[in-house]
Amino acid sequence: MEDPYILMLIALAVLAIVDLVVGVSNDAVNFLNSAIGSKAISVRNIMIIASVGVFFGAVSSSGMMEVARKGIFNPSMFVFQDVMYIFMAVMITDILLLDVFNSLGMPTSTTVSIVFELLGSAVVIALIKITQNDAQSLSAIWEYINYSTASNIILGILLSVVVAFTVGAIVQYFSRVIYSFNFESRPAYINSLFGGFAITAITYFIIIKGLKGTQFYGSLKGYLEGNTLEIIGASFIIWSILSHLITKVFKLNILVLIIGIGTFSLAMAFAGNDLVNFIGVPIAALNSYEAWSEAFSIAGTSPDTFSMGSLAKKVPSNIWLLLLAGAIMVITLWTSSKAQNVIKTGIDLSRQGEGHEKFQPNNLSRVVVRFAMFLNTGINYVIPNKTQNFINEKFEKPVVRLPKDKTFEMPAFDLVRASVNLIMASVLISIATSMKLPLSTTYVTFMVAMGTSLADRAWGRESAVYRVAGVLNVIGGWFLTAIIAFIAAGIVAYLINLSIAFIPILLLLVAFLITRNSIAHRKKTKEIKRKTHIERSELITINGVIEESSDHISGVASRISKLYTNVVNDLANHDLNKLRKTDKHVEKLNNEIDELKDNVFYFIKSLDETSVQASRFYIMVLGYLQDSAQSISYISRASFKHVNNNHKNLKKGQLKDLKAINNELSQILDNVSDVFKSRGFEDLNSILIEKRVLLENVSKSVEKQVARIRTDETSPKNSTLYFSILLETKDLMKALMNLLETYQEFYLTTK
Template sequence: MNLYLILICVLFSLAIIDLIVGVSNDAVNFLNSAIGSKVASFRTILIVASLGILLGASFSSGMMEVARKGIFNPAFFTFDKIMIVFLAVMLTDIILLDFYNTLGLPTSTTVSLVFELLGGALVTGLLIAYDSGYGFEKWDEIINYSSAVTIVAGIFLSVFISFIVGAIIQHISRIVFTFDLNNNLRKYGAVFSGLAITTIIYFLLIKGANGSTLINDQQTQWIMDHTWVIVVISLVFWSIVIQVLMWWKKINPLKVVVLLGTFSLAMAFAGNDLVNFIGVSVAGLISFQTWAASNLPAGDFNMAGLAQKVATPSWILFFSGVIMVITLWTNAKSRKVSETEVSLSRQDEGDERFKANFVSRGLVGVAIGVGKLAETFVPKSWSESLSRRFTKSADDATTSDKDKPSFDLIRASVNLLVSSILIAYATSKKLPLSTTFVTFMVAMGTSFALVLGYTLLMNCFP
């Protein structure tokens, strides 16, 4: 008993360390758009993100099932074996994430967790199968094969979906707003902002209500029954509020969208990724509690009970959120990782840390080919009209490099909007999506949309 109690203490100590190194790497996911567009002071951005993290942590309870039964079948493991797997996973995760943080490279904490659990469970499962005489025919039962394939496929499919959706939404948004944001915001800014805020509310609050520890079943059911009423009222309300603020306070509506988007993406991050840092330790605690109540030897106690639905205590979620916020404010490595992603996704020329490779050149070549092909189907007058909307304003050209943001507010808004929607949707379906892959590929997609626009411009006005 004493040995395993010490192991639980070790697991939670490792969880705190994992929270620190994990947030240091993943902070880039929800900070880069606000930092890159210079929407507000760094302090203001951190305050907004901190509030999102604290609220999002309460939506993470349902995701904890992934660590308990998403990758392997606990019914084939005894308590002593499963604790070895959990300890190996936590140690590996910390070493791997801190290594990437030191290099200033973003990596996926979700992919790390999934494959660490898969690797640990696979080796332990092999030993169990050999010991019990199961042979290879029980492999697909020991490892939760169908669930693991779904999770892994979802993670890597999200890379392509994020890139494509980000490119399409950014291209349409640029056609509507152009680079002359001041004039076009007066026409469409309130409606765009109202639509963006409503979309965020729908996916974060309505779709995420099922996983929250702050909302009971009756309240959740009421939200589900009145979804479209809430959506319509929200769209009208926020469009009017933004328009009034534009007239009265002369605010830039996109700043509201970017700050709210930062809040929502931080909330989506905490809801989806908290399992990556504390899920294994929480699973270890639940395992210990069920074993201690059984009075059986650790080697004889079957862990089938882990497959049952168990709510994660609210205090653990809140305490984890507080640690994440403290890390966000104090850890210098997170800013190093942020600098890497912001520099990669900026829309102007500059010194590049990474050189172009055959994949990026191939994508640009495809964009040029698509642009030339489109010329044969689209009337010349239409092509010229569209291409003019990708011409940068004179003010932008005269802005000094020091004061110039890495990308403008319309692109920052699209980055945040698309990323938070995809992540929140995955959380509502209890799918552990890689927030790093999603936010990074959305940023690359919006950058690629700029390439498409410039290709159109060059083809029409060579």
């Protein structure tokens, strides 16, 4: 009787460890973005500060475990077997959901995911119990579910998105007007007052958000409650005086201190409050098992009859389990590449400068930007020119003269914005906690960062449509999380209730999908590292241009060779699925070349003074590569469309000619790839001679097809496709040969 539930507890313990890893990978963005983006503190020191905050928060989080036991459903309405099924469904779904978001580099809310997973699985189990009980109707579902809690959480989410963005934007706007971008030259009293306000807000946040509900809060409760204004006033005076001493006597930058304290406080709050999202369910399962096990040993109570009303009682968490969880979180923080990926998304969307944009614009983002521009025009019409000039002066960024090989060291945003991010996130979360309003730290910290970046004019005409699209994608992902979490957890709970045998099957599925996602993420990371990014750390010389362009040409030639061969073979076999896959690879190649062309501006800026003439050559190389890629794209798409429309296969004579052309083309492309890979540019002449033979054979194939049409060809669709492939092959060869001739000329000139 006990064995299956012991195994379920072991499985839940393992799932808790995995959930801690994937959860921290996602939520690290909450407290690391501002510090890392501003480069106020070295990454190593930021990680140490955050690690201490996470560890301290984990140890003080015991009071937050109640939500998993009784926050979403009424435990007295369920039996032991039911809650174990609910908890298994929640953990399996949570890991899969968070891992998908981490792999995509998208921040999401672990609070929302766990709440809606508990809600979805509890609703399904409750509906099953209702249908099995003739005395209950569907309306009895409200006896099983704490719907008011779920409603409050949804309301908290909606409010937090709007309020955090708006308040962050307003505070950042006035902070910039007061500080400007030349904040080092501001009078000492501004630093003192700003430091007093900021550190007071953050320390109050640590006390209210970090300690409330923990076992340590009881001894402080009498001093804190009812004296809020006095505590805030005294803290402001003390911290303002200390800030003045730090600035004037010790000559330290108060903004750096604010960022350090803010990072610690948010890391602590994350661990103290969000730890329940990762280990709350397994601990609740352990408490459930202990209660049932005791009843079973005394009276032999069956798991499908033992009521779980005991879960409604307050149970202190095991301090050793919290310590272990804190250690796992800290290790993940230091080692997770997915965490770095999620952090990069947040920083990219709020950075001050230009660069590669991760998200593509959509119609909604375009409408939002146009409306903002229209609104801005109206505001400028109302505000006097003198006032506008005064404000614009405050937003003028200082010209930082850095050598080109040092531009990669520039921070994504400055210390003022990083400080405001941390202050406002702390203030909003502490206010909501004191008012007992549920909200997500992810939503608040992310939307504050987006609001401050907008107010700081980080979203210029060049980047606004991409940044807005990114924010809309992330917000959409949050709400999608709730829907998917509810439905997926409900389905998993139904399957487990149907048969306990589904548990090992689902666990194997979890292991398989996480392993596959990790391998795919690792491959993607390696692929990104192989690419030459625009934020480079060295100047580009003529040799650098040759090296980089050679790598591009070698890679593109090799891939076009494989893609062309795939199209011909798949067309011969009339294989629609393989043609579809080939078309996706062709699209990927085109996107990569488009990305290189989009980054030409930054490439040219990176050239040293003696290599500027190489920019024209590099632009031409990219143009010819794009022409080649577009030709293979047309061939692939036309072939896929032909087979997808169920047209007749090509005739044997046509396929024979195509395969002969493919063999010659593959040989030429492989030679091109080898020449550029080995930098043996002296062999370019022989390739240029080979291409003439191939072009003649393509022309002969065209003439053969004309002859076929006049004698025995009966399919106009076949002829259209065949001519299209031959003519695009000709264009592909011409683009490639133009590239080789340009390269040969440039190489000889530089030599």
